[in-house]
Amino acid sequence: MDRTKENSSLKTVGIVKVVVLAAVFLIYMFPFYMLLLNAFKYKRDIIKMPLSWGGKNGFTLNNFAEAFQKMNFMTVFLNSVIITGVSCLLIILFSSMCAYIFVRKDWKINKFLFLLMLFSMVVPFQVVMIPLISIYGGTFGILNHRATLIFMHVGFSMSMSVFMFHGFIRGGVPIALEEAAGIDGAGPLRIFFQIVFPLLKPTIATLVILHALALWNDYLLPSLILTDKALYTIPIATKLFQGAYSNDMDLLMAALVMAIIPAIILYLALQKYIIAGVVAGAVK
Amino acid sequence: MNRIKSSITNNIGIFLVFAGPAVLAFLAVIIIPFIYGIYLTFTSWDGISRNKPFVGMANYVSVIKDGPFWSSLGLTVFYVIIAVLTVNAVAFALALLVSGKIKGSNFFRAGFFTPNLIGGIILGYIWQFIFKNILVSIGDTLNIAFLQKSWLSSSALAFAALIVVTIWQYSGYMMLIYIAGLTGVSEDVREAALIDGCTGSQVTRYIIIPLMRSSFTICIFLSITRCFMVYDLNLALTEGGPFGSTTMAAMYVYQKAFSSKQYGVGQTEAIILFLITAVIAVTQTMISKSKEVEA
Incomplete structure (x- = not known):
């Protein structure tokens, strides 16, 4: 031919x-x-x-001005930013430290907890939803606090994050560096934060992207925890719009646009990283 | 002796500092509620009163008798089968189209992925507007009968609407995983097959698909587990209607607990839903893993 x-x-x-x-x-x-x-x-x-x-x-x-006011957009937006931001920060911090000690210390309790985390990844939210509300709402009475929701986001995100850091530290962080630092007299915390943590950047980026997307858009858990209007996040506030002003199509349209704009702007700026992060998170 | 003792306390200290917060949050939010949830299935609780009377197996008996639960579960299984097949077929086709030397390939990828940036609630409202207003208006203008009445007002079409939006929502995500798999199939193998006289579609069928089994395993697993638990989209798009005909299992469980205040029954149904999902997802993974080919 x-x-x-x-x-x-x-x-x-x-x-x-x-x-x-x-x-x-x-x-x-x-x-x-x-x-x-x-x-x-x-x-x-x-x-x-x-x-x-x-x-x-x-x-x-006009739709935007009115919807902005009615859904209390500034408050709602800030709530979403605080909850997503603080949760991501704590998730990265706690899960990386935990994974580090799981990899480096061959203790029985570490092995047991790691296995427990692996198994828990198949448990969907709906299975713990009712007991969660029963414990934190009924017994402790601490619903309607941003901190409660952040604590739960952290708890739900631990298994996957620890798992990913665990794989990365075991395969990609040489122990020799740490031993050298140990001989020079650095304590475990110093070794972790000065030597190990900076090496984890690729996994940190992946996890921040995955969790930020998931938490920003989460509806069911926040809607159960935050029933006080002043604490609403963007998805809950939009839901309210549909119910209370269901005749106000114009306002709903504007509210939906405002709800998706932050994610779209971030996507336009960080597209390459977001796509890479999502693939890395799924394939591992 | 003292040194051993101090090294043990030292180790406990290290464990608490490093793993303490993570383990505490994990146990408090997943493990303890999980165990407590199993206990709740043996109680009847209305969500308000302080005591949760022990009722033995009564919840399990009422779940067995709860016809609407089983029909919503059956509907969910049907939804999962159709959604998993269509989402993955579309996603794989998109991956084949987008990969390779195509102009604007990154642009298309980014576009198809966009729905994944937005939560199910907001997607649901956007599509509710599309089905209720836009498609009806198109139907009126162009005189297309099956669009002139809103899809969301008939049970069968509302179900179809859920499938359409599910495809739109997840195919871009699964496409990315398939693209990653496709780039893993080496160019040499493909070229060798072409030189040996395979046609393009034969290469796809006999070379690419078998070598990409692991991508299929991941995507099918992800789509099964996600679709079984569909809630946000269900709530925002159809609200389970018309007349409760599109209430999926996760939504049914929610209503049982939080609207009908039958927390014990709701929790029992949640656990049954979980067990069914887990059995199906694990079986599927084992079957497709055993078929994976090493290149």
């Missing part, structure tokens, strides 16, 4: 592929486009002519 013919047939295959991909891509983006289009329209136009570019009455920014 001659080269030019083969090349041109490869080219057509390439073009067909791109056309198919572009079509599928447009279908995938369609809901976002429709959302964005209608978020700037007046309520009557959204209901009567949701497909048209602009309504009879033109575009408006």
